[in-house]
Amino acid sequence: MAEQSSDALGTVEQALGALLEDVSPLESETLPLAQAGGRVLAGDQMARLDVPAFDNSAMDGYALRAADAGQWLPVSQRVAAGSAPEPLEPGTCARLFTGAPVPSGADCVVMQERVEREGERARFPAELTAGDSIRRRGRDVASGSVLLAAGTWLDAAALGHLAGQGVVEVEVRRRPRVALLSTGDEVIDPGTPLGPGQLYNTNRPMLTRLLESFGAEVGRCVSVPDDFDETRAILGEVAFDADVVISTGGVSVGEEDHVKHALESLGRLDLWRLAIRPGKPLALGRLPARHGDTRFIGLPGNPVSSFVGAWLFLRPLMGALSGCPTLDALPAITATADFATRTGPRSHYMRAALAFTPEGPVATAFADQNSGVLSSCVGADVLVVVPANTAVAKGDAVTCLWIKGG
Numbered sequence: 053m054a055e056q057s058s059d060a061l062g063t064v065e066q067a068l069g070a071l072l073e074d075v076s077p078l079e080s081e082t083l084p085l086a087q088a089g090g091r092v093l094a095g096d097q098m099a100r101l102d103v104p105a106f107d108n109s110a111m112d113g114y115a116l117r118a119a120d121a122g123q124w125l126p127v128s129q130r131v132a133a134g135s136a137p138e139p140l141e142p143g144t145c146a147r148l149f150t151g152a153p154v155p156s157g158a159d160c161v162v163m164q165e166r167v168e169r170e171g172e173r174a175r176f177p178a179e180l181t182a183g184d185s186i187r188r189r190g191r192d193v194a195s196g197s198v199l200l201a202a203g204t205w206l207d208a209a210a211l212g213h214l215a216g217q218g219v220v221e222v223e224v225r226r227r228p229r230v231a232l233l234s235t236g237d238e239v240i241d242p243g244t245p246l247g248p249g250q251l252y253n254t255n256r257p258m259l260t261r262l263l264e265s266f267g268a269e270v271g272r273c274v275s276v277p278d279d280f281d282e283t284r285a286i287l288g289e290v291a292f293d294a295d296v297v298i299s300t301g302g303v304s305v306g307e308e309d310h311v312k313h314a315l316e317s318l319g320r321l322d323l324w325r326l327a328i329r330p331g332k333p334l335a336l337g338r339l340p341a342r343h344g345d346t347r348f349i350g351l352p353g354n355p356v357s358s359f360v361g362a363w364l365f366l367r368p369l370m371g372a373l374s375g376c377p378t379l380d381a382l383p384a385i386t387a388t389a390d391f392a393t394r395t396g397p398r399s400h401y402m403r404a405a406l407a408f409t410p411e412g413p414v415a416t417a418f419a420d421q422n423s424g425v426l427s428s429c430v431g432a433d434v435l436v437v438v439p440a441n442t443a444v445a446k447g448d449a450v451t452c453l454w455i456k457g458g
């Protein structure tokens with residue numbers, strides 16, 4: 053792990069190094085396929101069937117030999133999807149439908165719109181090629197091949213692919229169990245009218261949704277008062293059977309910010325404060341738990357800082373715990389900036405909309421980039437990464453990290 057000096061601000065790379073050090077994927081469990089969406093495959097899934105399992109027609113039409121192009125041919129059989137055809141008699145054609153098995157002896161299919169039909173005979177176009185409109189056995193999947201590799205996120209298409217093999221149950225990683233703490237006496241739950249100086253807890257539903265979209269299960273949500281002893285007691289208690297403890301707020305330098313000190317007194321602080329905006333006072337460490345250490349991430353309380361921190365740090369951590377490499381790094385896109393800005397000593401992760409224009413992607417940063425302005429995250433497509441001490445002019449190329457889908 054890279055060292056951080058006592059007063060220097062850490063980098064995103066240092067934070068990821070500290071966070072992901074020694075992480076191994078959680079154990080696996082078996083689930084019915086219908087419940088496996090959004091889970092991560094624990095091992096390679098081998099194909100046991102060819103898909104398709106037989107040569108079949110891509111069209112409603114007729115099967116014949118390409119050598120009989122341009123002929124009138126008698127219709128010698130009718131093959132519906134789900135039936136077994138007879139071998140095709142020479143000099144004849146078979147009426148068949150999309151998905152129906154192609155009779156042996158036929159080497160092409162012609163869609164019915166190109167065929168002239170008269171009673172029990174049909175005439176075919178003069179130009180036909182063997183293989184036309186036939187979906188060959190094993191074209192999609194060859195039995196014995198790796199259908200889906202270990203670590204595959206089971207999205208809609210992957211579930212369909214598994215079902216195509218007749219899979220009923222699948223071995224997936226257990227979801228990372230997260231305890232989510234909200235610090236701050238002023239932060240209350242929706243459902244009660246606001247008192248003076250109070251505000252509603254926006255971080256909790258936002259982070260719960262993001263964590264779920266990263267494959268985690270938010271087991272416990274606890275509100276933590278601004279009190280050192282209570283903060284320490286709650287941290288110790290929730291860490292016991294969580295894979296990850298996440299808190300928001302209370303990590304800055306005020307005397308009401310108890311999280312960092314509670315972490316230090318109970319476990320270990322690995323890194324505190326990053327040279328990023330938003331999200332500077334991030335704290336990373338470990339807490340003692342039932343099975344060794346639990347990872348701790350203290351996100352800053354400002355909602356935008358929590359939101360950005362979740363994409364930069366919680367996502368790769370959930371990926372590492374569930375053995376899913378596609379969650380490691382956010383997809384990067386180069387776009388043209390539709391704005392100008394200048395950074396100081398911290399790199400800036402600006403929330404922006406991305407438009408795909410004929411001239412290429414264009415990033416429009418939301419007007420108010422303050423870390424308390426959550427409207428700058430609503431509908432954001434990307435985080436534009438502006439490195440420290442950099443000027444961006446309108447029209448410059450900028451690197452954008454894709455954050456849709458939370």
Ligand SMILES: Nc1nc2c(c(=O)[nH]1)N[C@H]1C(S)=C(S)[C@@H](COP(=O)(O)OP(=O)(O)OC[C@H]3O[C@@H](n4cnc5c(N)ncnc54)[C@H](O)[C@@H]3O)O[C@H]1N2
Nearest residue numbers: 234236239253254255301302303304309332352353354357
């Ligand atoms: N003297 C200094 N003050 C601050 C510094 C600094 O370096 N020196 N850093 C600033 C930065 S940058 C940030 S970011 C914040 C983060 O502070 P904390 O993580 O300690 O967060 P809090 O003070 O508890 O809260 C900040 C802000 O966010 C609101 N909040 C907190 N939790 C929630 C929640 N669950 N839902 C909605 N809003 C929440 C809270 O009410 C505050 O307004 O510190 C700066 N200060």
Ligand code: MOO
Nearest residue numbers: 330331332357423
């Ligand atoms: O680092 Mo703070 O998150 O900018 O407001």
